[in-house]
Amino acid sequence: MLNDEGWNEVSTYVIEVSNSPLEVYTSCYIRSDNVNNWLRTPFINVQGSKSLYIETKFTMRKCARVSAPGKSSHCRESFNLYSYQTDRDIASKDMPSWDDISYNLVDKVAATCLGESASDVLLNTETRFISLKRGLQGIYFAFQDLGSCVSLVSVKVYYKICPEITHHYALYPATPAGKDISSSVEVEGQCVPNSSIFERPVYRCMSDGTWDIAAGECRCNPGYQGTDNRLCVSSCHCDHGKCHSNLCICSEGWSGKKCDNRGGSRTHTGIKTATEQSPPAFTEFIIPQIIRCKINKSCTIILPVDGKPDQGPMVEHGDYDHELRVTTPIQVKIKDSTCTNRTRCPYEAWITVSPPQIKLYEYCVQTKDYQRLNADELCYKIQGVQDETTPPGIFNYPPTLPENSTMNCSYKQICHYQLELKKTRPGPCDPNLSVEPTSSPVVVLQSSSTSSSFCNYEVVYIPSKNSTGKQNLCFSSTSSTQQHCMVVDVQGQSLNDSIKVSCSQYSWDIVIDLNILRQIYPGLITSNIYLGENRCTGIETKRHLLFKYGLHECLTHDMQIDGNNEYINELIYAEHDPVYTFIIRNISLTFPVECGFSKNIINTMSDNSSNVFFPSEQYPVNISTYSDSNFMKDIPDSPIYAAIGSRVYVKVFSTTPDWSTTMKVNTCYTKPEVDAPDHLKYYFIKNGCEMDASTHIIAQTTHETRFVFVYFEYMDRHNKGLYVFCDAIFCRTSDMAAQCLQTCNPVRRRNND
Incomplete structure (x- = not known):
């Protein structure tokens, strides 16, 4: 510190700050007229910051206790804080000159705690905010005493910075907070390696040094999977399958991103009332939607199902149109006879029906657990079609699904389909099948030769987000002109994909992706979406609708479950009368939301282990x-x-x-x-x-x-x-x-x- 000889450096104890003696600067000329004492900090490099905070700890005596009679008008209980910005260290004893023309006034700093005597040490802490001029590299701070009895204990100068962060696979560098206390700085993110821009990623660095109001995102490239929204790593490590275009294509009977799960789970939700933790379930390889069957003919499809190695799963007909003729019982065959030392093994359920008329029939099939309780259910439709006389073909039905049947597929999951061909000549199977259209995201893998007369293939369909809807696929072999055609119905993003629910200890944090929701509800009016009650509407940004209400607002219900706090509410999309807006004509959406956390998160003051x-x-x-x-x-x-x-x-x-x-x-x-x-x-x-x-x-x-x-x-x-x-x-x-x-x-x- 440099001063004009009006301030004195002394060593003293300030217990509130340190148990060791501190070097402090004091100025106490309260009985003198025209006091004008200055103290200046060394040159401070601002290091590219846009604003600074200066925190001053000081003590001050009360004027009434230290002023001589008739001299109280000269006493002050405050000091002035000034700043001087420059692009280099230019200060000397006489420069900048000690006056309020050279320096800019930051604030008049008044004490809120005043000592009654020299031994009465009451520490004041005052913080001020300073906007910095662009292009200047440093700053001095100066303290002007006009007649107080003050001791400067410590001065801390700092700036706030939003730390480097990765959000939705976009990297945002460490960024100094904005120039004004209420301003924010928009920062464009850079996609992390192995990812690409989906929508221009931006994040705002707030004045308090935190990131907020994110928009846009990067997404992992095909063949790479995300980790914690920060890294895109290669997904091509397959325990039981093959790598194709950086994707794992699992062998039949295996599932998971690394093909490391025996069996698998369907892509849709079924009933789960079984008493066992892992009852028999239909696996993800074939999800039929519409099966085309000739009227008055047996029509068999094979559905993969998993079960115990020593006890096959029970599969029974569920709810179905009773005009439809069904064959009972459903045959279940083990797929891999060597599966003896595993917890789950692949089986095949052979389901045979016969439609009596040309119409659409509803049909459901169920698995049972080993106490004969419902465990899983898969529902699809049977389309009765005219029996046309056609010459025998090379495609074998089953396991090939009937011609022009429709299979469900989700854009987020690889779908599987089985084809079996009759050999037209002795020798090895045709290693490749042709696919039309050739641009289809399809891989055909030769699975095995089931016998000397048949060749088995696995078709892997890899849908993208932009391939939603129905697509016709036709397969043919080089040894025959006959084609087998099917329809893949790629299901687009669902309501679950558009709504992300979380909460802090005090408030909901619900984010709705409006791009997805508008695909589901064209003509969406965001002001008609609310949480619990119609006053709790969301805050709309460029792409999202945000709900940030407290956990005890908007008709949120709370309950205690197993020692945890659970909060339950629902999102509602209500369609109002265009004239009488206070009248609701229709409820288009109710979406339950819930969150919870352990009661141990909530602290009392006796729990010193918590933050x-x-x-x-x-x-x-x-x-x-x-x-x-x-x-x-x-x-x-x-x-x-x-x-x-x-x-x-x-x-x-x-x-x-x-x-x-x-x-x-x-x-x-x-x-x-x-x-x-x-x-x-x-x-x-x-x-x-x-x-x-x-x-x-x-x-x-x-x-x-x-x-x-x-x-x-x-x-x-x-x-x-x-x-x-x-x-x-x-x-x-x-x-x-x-x-x-x-x-x-x-x-x-x-x-x-």
């Missing part, structure tokens, strides 16, 4: 109100009174001595009376976010948040005042959990214009 604390005697939360921007002129509280339209400055702070914690303001609101009902609450801040157009968060430090709002009155309560309430949580400073970060997503703010 989240609530206000208590040790961690108090206090509120002070002021009529000036310097936070000097107190407004008496409970209730507060001001002129309508005037600004009220609020300081929410804690006097806890625990500097290993940081305070995060959750909500601030007014009520006309202390015991007024909740519907009269008027929120300034909710979930840490400004809720009112006239409310502005000015500054946030470790144990303090300052904001301003425009004073108003409740109807029929003229000159009756307002009661202001705020609550907060305390977190360990190292805790990066969502509830401990003072982040704010965009909200539809109330506008008073």
Whole structure:
């Protein structure tokens, strides 16, 4: 520090800061006229930051205790903080000159805690925000004393930075926070290796050094799979299958991304009422939708099913149109006779029906567990078709599905289909089958030669997101002109794909992908979607609809289940009358949402192992109100009174001595009376976010948040005042959990214009 000889460097003890002696700067010329003492910091390299915070810890004596009679007008209980920005270190004893023309005033810093005597050490902590000029590399700070008795204990200068982060496979570099306390910086992400832009990825670096309001994303390239939304790694490591175009194509009877699961599960949801953990289930290889069967002829299809090695699965007819003739019992054959030392083995269920008429029949088939309870169900349709006399073909039915049958397939999963051909001549099987159209995402693998007369093939269909809908596929062999054709119906993205549900300890975090939802509901009106009740509508961004309400709002139900807190609600899409908008004509969507977490997450102050604390005697939360921007002129509280339209400055702070914690303001609101009902609450801040157009968060430090709002009155309560309430949580400073970060997503703010 460099001074103009008015400040003195002394060694003293400040127990609130350190148990060791500290070097502090003091200035105490309260009985002198025209005091003008200056103290300047060394040159500070700003390192590319756009803004700085300066935190000053100091003590100050009360004027009434140290001034001589008649000299109190010269005494001050504040000092001035100045800054000087420059592109290099130019300072000397005389430059910049010690005056308020060379330096820019940051603020007049007043003490809130004043000592009665020299031994009465009351530490003040004040933090100020400074916007930096573009292109200048450094800054000096200067302290001007005009007649106080002050000791500067410590000065900390820092800036906030959004750390490097990877989000939706886009890398965002470490970014200094914006120039203004309420500004944000848009940063474009770079796709991580082995991924490509799906929609231009951008993230906003907020003024508090956190990332928020993400849009767009990168997606892993074909052949690569994502890990924690950060890395795209090759998915081509197959335990039981073959690698094709960086994708694992599993051998029959195996499933999973690495072909490491024996058997598998279907792509759709069936009934699950079995008492066993893993009852017999239909596997994912064939999911029929419509099977075309000739009328009055036996029509057999083979469905893969898994079961125990020593006890085959029981498969029975489920619910079906009883005009349809069915063959009972359903035959079940083991697929691999060598499967003896595994927990699950592949079987085949041979299902035979006969449609009596040319019409569409409903049919369901079920597996049973080993206590004969329903375990799994698969439903499809049987289309009766005219029996046309055709010469015998080379395709063998079954296991080949009947001609022009339709198979379901999801764009997110590889689909399998079996073909069996009769040999037209002795010798090996044709290694390749031709596929039309040739652009189809199909791989045909020769599986085995079932006998000297047949060749077995496995068709693997690899749908993409853009291939939804029905597609005709035809197969033929080089040894014959006959074709076998089928229809693949690729199911597009579902409602489950569009809605992501999570929650913090205090609020819902629901994100709806509007691009997907608009495909499902053309003409979607986002304002008609709400959580629980129609006042809880979402916040619309470019691509998403966000719901950030508290866990005790919007008719959310909470319950205790096995020691855990469970929260249940539903998303509703209601279609309103175009004229009488208060009338709902139709409910197009109800989507249940739920989340939960262990009760152990919630802390009391006796649990010192946790990082989240609530206000208590040790961690108090206090509120002070002021009529000036310097936070000097107190407004008496409970209730507060001001002129309508005037600004009220609020300081929410804690006097806890625990500097290993940081305070995060959750909500601030007014009520006309202390015991007024909740519907009269008027929120300034909710979930840490400004809720009112006239409310502005000015500054946030470790144990303090300052904001301003425009004073108003409740109807029929003229000159009756307002009661202001705020609550907060305390977190360990190292805790990066969502509830401990003072982040704010965009909200539809109330506008008073």
